[in-house]
Amino acid sequence: MQDDKKNAAAYWSANLRLIAGSMFIWALVSYGFGILLRPLLSGISVGGTDLGFWFAQQGSILTFITLIFFYAWRMNRLDKKFGLEE
């Protein structure tokens, strides 16, 4: 029983670390590159405009998709590693 609890706690903190890392990238591409850091990226031009504009209208969405699939893949591996899969 005690081992089960420890195992579950370790699984949960691994999950939280994964979420924290993913959410950092999530915020970086949208709020960072797309909005707040856009002035800093204005020197990098992409097809008639700058990199920040591309992140705001395309790059952030593409990153979001990658993040979700990455998270799903890693979590499914974590489920198995901790023996908690269905």
Place this chain on the structure above:
Amino acid sequence: MSQFMINMLFVGGSFVLYIGIAYWARAGSTKEFYVAGGGVHPIANGMATAADWMSAASFISMAGIIAATGYASSAYLMGWTGGYVILAMLLAPYLRKFGKFTVPDFIGERFYSRGARLMAVLCLILASVTYVIGQMTGAGVAFSRFLEVSSEAGIWIAAAIVFLYAVFGGMKGITYTQVAQYVVLIIAYTIPAVFISLQLTNNPIPMFGMFGTHAESGAPLLQKLTEVLVELGFRDYTADVPSHLNMVLFTLSLMVGTAGLPHVIIRFFTVPKVADARWSAGWALVFIALLYLTAPAVASMARLNLLTTVYPEAAKEVVNMDSYDQILGNSIQYADRPEWVKTWEGTGLIKFEDKNNDGQIQFYDDTNKAFAVDAEKRGWAGNELTVNNDILVLANPEIANLPSWVIGLIAAGGIAAALSTAAGLLLAISAAISHDLIKKTINPNISEKGEMLAARISMAAAIVMATWLGLNPPGFAAQVVALAFGIAGASIFPALMMGIFSKKMNDKGAIAGMMAGLGCTLLYIFTYLGWFFVASTAMLPNTPEHWVMGVSPLSFGAVGAVINFAVAYTVCSFTAETPQYIQDLVESVRSPKGAGAAIDH
């Protein structure tokens, strides 16, 4: 065959398809009615979620808004997609593990309180009802444009179709019709976009064409667009916004609102496993992104197309900027305007007034004071052409000279977008009433058959109410989206998140948090938009100078969510601790193991 007949054929054909699917997938048990039996494949669920999510506003209005405001509207693109990252990591898998039928079900059980459940039902109904009004009016507009009926008749037709497949099919019928509706709407959206991209940039993929080279002038497309816009006094398409804070908060509000909207969350209850809920969120975003990555391309290309229709010479290569005076002086004669302008003039959505009596069309920003001198030098006496933002997507096939069946397809697509969202919202409302109010609160002894009947009756009642509100919109169609997102983001999302991520959060904290989040958000929105959207009762003018710290009422959902968290944790620290069995419940929600057993209750 006339355009009307073609439209009838496409729209009628799509209706036959939806009703056929609904008959095949009709619900036989409450589990099928609420969560489609919990056996939907994650990819099919992703498609259904995408159709559920993409409303008439996404399909018809979004590209128009982006075209009009450029970079500033990126908040819609990031906000309405970024919410799925939150859903996939913070909500969907755990709520699927919990394995019940509705969102208030989770809040009621997790916070071991009838008050929390009722509070969640209230928030859910407020958010969903305000949202469904927009869908009904959107369907009415699409019908009236393409089927040449009045928009009232259009709303009645929409209500009848939704009634047929939602009341009988429940979630099972809705899920599979939404899959079909997604296919219809995405084909309708992308075909004209591909052709326009080919015409303007020789690149068949709009999302690449947008950052490619404008074929006629040889300049990058966005650079060309910005150049012409600035010469006409319009705002620079790619320019930064005045307030970063407001844009960040607006984007965040749309994200947490997306994650908190109940009709999207319940879609993740329909997949077989927790792992499927994670994959399914990814697939949903892939299907949504097909439209959302195309929308900004459609926006910039349609805007450039509109400008070069009025000023044909502006499409050519311009080496010397001074020559723009002459180029823009040679705008087209009103008499020579293209056929699609004439069609849309008939609907009143394009208007022309020859203010300087030169027979030509002048299209520029006459509200830009800095530009007034230049305009006068050119002999212009004011902007002569007004174009409604909403027509961009609908008029796209005509602007690109595409065959008339594409117009029929757009008609069916616009209607599919409105119907699929309306059906999802109506299901969320009816499940909250029949399951959370009747079964879990008023009459726990109700039989399964009785609950099904109650669900169908509340669905029918919700459709009647939505129809009535669609016919008599309370004059705030544009603002309701802000309200729905504000409520969902400030009340439902924080409650769900704390329920999963904090074992210590107790009933009183959660209820106080929801009340505070909901209350502050309503107060802030009503202060600027009027109490219950009666404009005359607004207490402050809705302009940036009067907003608190420059935060627009549209952006307040994120602030409401922060207030919700703060109040909940404060109250929680003064009140009795969470009982052990609830802490165990949270523990079990966090682990995927044993989810199969949980649903067969």
